Amino acid sequence: MASLVQYSKVRGTVGRSQTRGPAPWPCPTPIQESLINFSDEDMNRQAVESFQALMQFMGDQSKPRGKNELDLLYRLLKLCQEKEDLRDEVYCQTIKQVTGHPRPKLCARGWRFLSLLTGCVPPSNTLMPYVTKFLQDWGPRQELAQSSQEHLQSTVKYGGRRRLPSPGEMQAFLKGQVVHLILIHLPGGVDYKTNIRTFTVAAEVLQELCRQMGITDPQEVQEFALFLIKGDGELVRPLWPQEYLNSVLGGPDVSLHSRRLSWETRLHFDNPTYISTHYGQVLQDYLQGKLGLSPQEDARLARLAALQQLSRNKEEPPSEQDLLAYLPRQQQWQMNVATVKSLMGRELRQLHGCRAQEAQISFIKAVSKLPLFGYTVYMVLRVSNPALPCPGLLGLNRQHLVLMDPSSQELCCSIALRDLQRLRLLSPLEAEGSPGLELNYGSADNPQTIWFELPQVGGLHAL
Incomplete structure (x- = not known):
């Protein structure tokens, strides 16, 4: 803790707080100056205000009229998201207030906030070792220190939860209700149930799902994706591996599906769920x-x-x-x-x-021996090149884009994705019209452009 106190007093060069001596831990009254030395007075003012908001949230001070605990939480977290220079200050303030707090109930609220903070934004590289050591030291005695450490590791790996939890989710988190059940629809009518937490990302669920299918090769895991489906089958979009599930599952009439996107890894049939x-x-x-x-x-x-x-x-x-x-x-x-x-x-x-x-x-x-196996396939309604079949089948994998004549099964066009300069989705001219896809490819000496009119283009975001 001494090194963390020292950091909060000295940042880069000798800080002004060094002249006033270490404040008690925790602080019974609001601070008058930031814990970290800021040359900008506006930053100092915001630091003082954030400390007051933290004390009000924890219950060390009364809340302002018209403000509740969620208002204070959002204010603190939003400040950390928008003001990167203030993140270390808020980390130091929170650690200061949960260290040796005489009232367990109020201290627990401080730990709850720290658990949220670590899942949303990381401290600087300078402060990171001190925060990590602090959480490790408290882990055997404080369950929320363990969860904070897990959240911090996830934030470092996946970037932190950019969209703050909804008020309902935040309220549940404060009550300790951090786990809830979700249903993932798999091909063939198989449904998979699993529990997710406030800071669970798509990659973690995919890894768990693949383990159930006997898949342990990281390369093969990357060939699967989660999709949001709206209503009775309308594709919303595939999820990026680093997306936090609770940030995207709150919409009405939205379900979560999973399927394999690429088939480069050799197939194996040693697990009934896999089959x-x-x-x-x-x-x-x-x-x-x-x-x-x-x-x-x-x-x-x-x-x-x-x-x-x-x-x-x-x-x-x-x-x-x-x-x-x-x-x-x-x-x-x-x-x-x-x-x-x-x-x-x-x-x-x-x-x-x-x-x-x-x-x-x-x-x-x-x-698997059929020509378009391993491709994500779309029906093409029209194509800009009149020599190409229409309608046709457009196939996409991680290496190529191909166009097949569905009658003759002839591959009429093949574009290596390494030659693709730009891929642009085109909006339909009319509300009931079909969207399009424009491709720019080829070399600088011989640029090529082609566009396709497609009934759906949602899965193209996965490329």
Whole structure:
């Protein structure tokens, strides 16, 4: 503590507080000058006011008329977010007030604020070792010191919670209600429940989710993402790994989903949850016609339909009408369903005895050979180059952007993302119109521009 006291009196050069001797810890009355030496008088004034607000929040002083504890909290946290030079001052003030406080209830409120502060903004690199040591020393005796240390580590790693907690969340935090249950919807109708805290970020939940699927390779974890979905399926946007979940989950009618975005890591089938979620995702993409299977490939269509039937623990051939549920919807009118049904019956006889999970694995392996597997795929309504197919399938992964003719399954355009100079989302001219995507690519000597009109572009933010 002595080194922290010294820091609060001396910052860079000899500070003016060195002339007045160390103040008692905690301070029973408001300070008249900042703990840290500021040459700017306005900064000194704000430091004095923040200390008074801290004492009022803790209960060492009465609150101003018309102000409640949340008003004081927001004032202090907002000050630290907006005035980086004052962060160390507020850290020192808080530590000063919780050290040796004679009233446990008021001291606990100071610790609660420190726990919030460490989750929102970090101290400077100069003060960081002192704050860390202080929290470590108090950890065995004070539970909130342990949580403050965890919050500080998360803030250093992820940048701190930029959007302050809502009043309801802040009130719950002050009461110690820092954990709540969320539901994550996975492909295939699987729901995953987990608890998150005030400062939980998307990356932490994804790591936990991947562990449940037997995924421990950090590179493979990065191939998954969380998405916000509004209403009955409208994509809001994918979440960045460093986003704090409580900052984005407060909207009405918003749900949280997860899916795999890239497929560069070798697939493995050693976990039942891994198998079911991957099967659910590739099945959905397949049935939506997003993987580049020609409607004339009767044998492949029949085998994939048979594997879907076996995945449901059914071995008998379906009716022609029920078979349609196993075929890509947008291409059904181009298929000879009767021929596919006959071939499917033969496949079911050959696959007799295949268990549901084995069928799911075989389906994933078969689909992984299709040309657009591993791409995030969008339907293209129009394209600026008249020589390219329209409508078409636009596929995106971390290396390439490709355009496929859905009828011939021919790749008509391929752009390496390393050659991409700019990607710009275009708003529709009319409210009910379709958005667009403009790409500038190529070299300085040969610049190229192309635009696509798409029904949806939300997932492009993940690139």
